Amino acid sequence: MAKKNGQNQGSITKRKDGMYMAQLSVEGKRVTKYFRTVREANSWRIETLHKIQCGLFYAGPKLTLAKYLDEWIISRKDSIKQKTLLQYKSIIDLHIKPILGTKNINEIKPADIQALYNSKISSGTGVRTVRLIHSVLHCALNHALKLGIIYRNPSDAIYKPKAIKNEMKILDENQVKSLLFAAKGKRLEALFKLAVTTGLREGEILGLKWSDLNWDTHQVNIQRQVQRVQKTGLVFSDPKTAAGRRMILLGLGTILSLKDHCKRQLFEREFMGNQWQDNDLIFPSTHGTPLDPSNLLGQFKELLREANLPNIRFHDLRHTAASLMLRQGISIKVVQERLGHSDAGMTLNVYSHTIPGMQKEAAEKMDEITAIIELNEVFEKVGDQTGLQ
Numbered sequence: 001m002a003k004k005n006g007q008n009q010g011s012i013t014k015r016k017d018g019m020y021m022a023q024l025s026v027e028g029k030r031v032t033k034y035f036r037t038v039r040e041a042n043s044w045r046i047e048t049l050h051k052i053q054c055g056l057f058y059a060g061p062k063l064t065l066a067k068y069l070d071e072w073i074i075s076r077k078d079s080i081k082q083k084t085l086l087q088y089k090s091i092i093d094l095h096i097k098p099i100l101g102t103k104n105i106n107e108i109k110p111a112d113i114q115a116l117y118n119s120k121i122s123s124g125t126g127v128r129t130v131r132l133i134h135s136v137l138h139c140a141l142n143h144a145l146k147l148g149i150i151y152r153n154p155s156d157a158i159y160k161p162k163a164i165k166n167e168m169k170i171l172d173e174n175q176v177k178s179l180l181f182a183a184k185g186k187r188l189e190a191l192f193k194l195a196v197t198t199g200l201r202e203g204e205i206l207g208l209k210w211s212d213l214n215w216d217t218h219q220v221n222i223q224r225q226v227q228r229v230q231k232t233g234l235v236f237s238d239p240k241t242a243a244g245r246r247m248i249l250l251g252l253g254t255i256l257s258l259k260d261h262c263k264r265q266l267f268e269r270e271f272m273g274n275q276w277q278d279n280d281l282i283f284p285s286t287h288g289t290p291l292d293p294s295n296l297l298g299q300f301k302e303l304l305r306e307a308n309l310p311n312i313r314f315h316d317l318r319h320t321a322a323s324l325m326l327r328q329g330i331s332i333k334v335v336q337e338r339l340g341h342s343d344a345g346m347t348l349n350v351y352s353h354t355i356p357g358m359q360k361e362a363a364e365k366m367d368e369i370t371a372i373i374e375l376n377e378v379f380e381k382v383g384d385q386t387g388l389q
Contacts, residue, residue, distance in 0.1 A: 009045075009049065010022060010023055010024035010025070010045045010048075010049065011023050012038060012041045012042060012045065014038070015034075018036075019034050019035065019036065020034070020035045020036070020037065020038050020040070020041040021033075021034055021041070022034075022035060022041040022042070022044055022045050024045060024048055024049065029062065031048070062104060063104065063105050063106075063149065064101060064102055064103065064104055064105065065096070065097075065100050065101055065102075065103055065104075065105045065108060066097045066101030066102065068105050068140070068144060068149070069092050069096065069097070069101075069140055072140045072143060072144075073085070073088060073089055073092065075143075076088070081227075081237055081238070082229050082232070082235070082237070083227050083228075083229045083230075083235075083237065086229060086230045086231075087132075088136050090230070091129075091132055091133055091136045092136060095116075095120065095125075095129070095133050096116070096133060096136070096137060099115075099116050099119065100112060100113070100116060105141075105144060105149060105150060106149065106150050106151075108154050109154055110154045110155070110156075110157035110158055112154070113137065113154055113155050113158050114158050114159075116133070117130050117133070117134065117158065117160070117161070120133065121161065127161045127162070127163065128163070130160070130161050131160055131161055131163060134155065134158065134160040137155050138153065138155040138156075141153045141154065141155055168316070168319050169310060169312040169313070169316045169319070170316065170319050170320045170323050171196075171309065171310075171312070171316070171317075171320045173324065175307075175309055175310075176196050176320065176324070178307040178308075178309060179192065179196070179303060179304070179307050179309060180192060180193060180196070181307070182303045182306045182307035183303055186299075186303075187264070188283065188296070188299060189257065189260075189261070190254075190257040190258050190260065190261035190282075190283075191205060191261075191283050191296075192300075192303070192317075193253070193254055193257045194250075194254055194257075194258070195314075195317040195318070195321070196317050196320055196321050196324075197250070197251060197253075197254050197321065198248055198250070198254075198321060198338060199317075199318045199321030199322050199325070199335075199338055199339050200222065200318070201225065201240065201244075201315075201318060201340075202293060202296070202314050202315065203225030203226050203227055203240075203293075204222050204224075204225050204239065204244070204340075205283060206225070206226040206281075206283055206290060206291050206293065206296070207224040207225045207226045207236060207281075207290075208220065208222075208281070208282040208283065209224075209279070209280040209281055209282060210262070210280050210281075210282055211280055212282075213258070213282070215255070215259075217249075218249055218250045218251075218252070218255050219247055219248070219249055219250070220247070220248060220250055221246075221247050222239060222244060222245060222246050222247070222248065222340065223238075223239065223245050224236050224237065224238065224239065225237055225238070225239055225240065225244075226290045226291075226293075228293065234289075234290045234292065236290075239340065240340070241340065241342055242342070243340050243341060243342040244340040245340075246337060246338075246340050248337070248338050258282070261282070265284075268286065269288070272286070272287060272288070275287055276288045277289050293314075296314065297314055300314050318339070319351070322335055322339055322347070322350075322351050323351055325338070326351055332344045332347055332348060335347055335351075
């Protein structure tokens with residue numbers, strides 16, 4: 001027999017199998033849930049009624065995932081960077097909507113999501129892209145969970161593909177000298193010097209302005225980066241993380257290199273005349289606009305070939321700088337701050353395996369400690385035998 005709770009308050013019915021069926025009407029559609037006890041059924045009924053009154057449950061029964069994701073992406077517009085927003089939208093439009101978009105959001109099961117990932121991998125989609133699909137979908141469904149549109153996040157039950165780490169390629173001290181020798185006299189000589197002495201990210205280097213540099217204190221403030229945004233082009237944006245906004249000190253050699261670069265740039269400005277677009281950038285294009293990363297990459301690859309060096313990424317200069325600093329015994333905390341990592345643990349996780357010398361030093365120090373202990377034990381034994389105290 002059904003237990004009624006007044007108009008629009010839903011009902012609870014005990015079934016023949018002993019289960020309790022709770023029902024509510026939401027915008028003319030009946031919503032039904034089953035529970036083991038009447039107490040659980042009534043708790044769900046009361047909680048759901050409260051959500052309906054607060055406007056949280058209104059769309060769940062008939063809202064498609066595609067429609068929800070459209071609304072979700074709009075809600076994120078002011079909380080994430082434009083490039084990230086466009087990346088999210090691309091992942092949704094190209095990968096999620098075509099397969100799951102027509103399903104009601106509260107009917108999506110873990111098996112549906114797993115099937116999506118499996119189909120992507122089978123069709124040749126990269127692991128990194130599938131992990132991005134998971135991140136976007138999981139984040140969007142978590143928000144739906146908070147709003148009360150769904151009662152659980154089905155992507156929680158999914159195993160996302162294991163990340164494949166790119167091999168870290170690092171130049172040694174002699175190779176760095178060869179690179180800088182090859183860059184001698186070239187337009188971006190100071191850029192490569194700055195990259196290997198500071199470990200700055202490519203976007204951070206391209207976003208540096210002369211106003212960020214203090215010639216007297218040798219300090220440079222990192223407070224922006226250059227990024228490429230789809231359909232917009234190159235734009236200035238905040239650093240990658242909060243820790244990325246930082247101040248670092250430059251060595252005298254780097255400062256002298258930048259002074260030579262400044263003189264060269266003044267000549268360029270005079271030569272270009274009205275064609276020069278002044279953005280106060282330290283490393284602009286030949287017209288004063290932000291330097292395109294693809295142009296920088298081309299010049300970098302040319303240097304590598306000229307110096308007969310391994311074909312590494314520009315980002316590997318950051319890894320090179322970090323590893324050289326650590327090998328020189330520079331404090332992990334200082335290296336972390338120069339790189340703009342959020343904590344020293346992250347720096348250690350990324351770079352500790354590149355410093356085999358640290359393992360050797362630790363082994364030798366432990367041997368020294370135990371050798372002292374063993375020697376003390378010998379003295380004690382001699383003292384016992386001779387009766388000396």
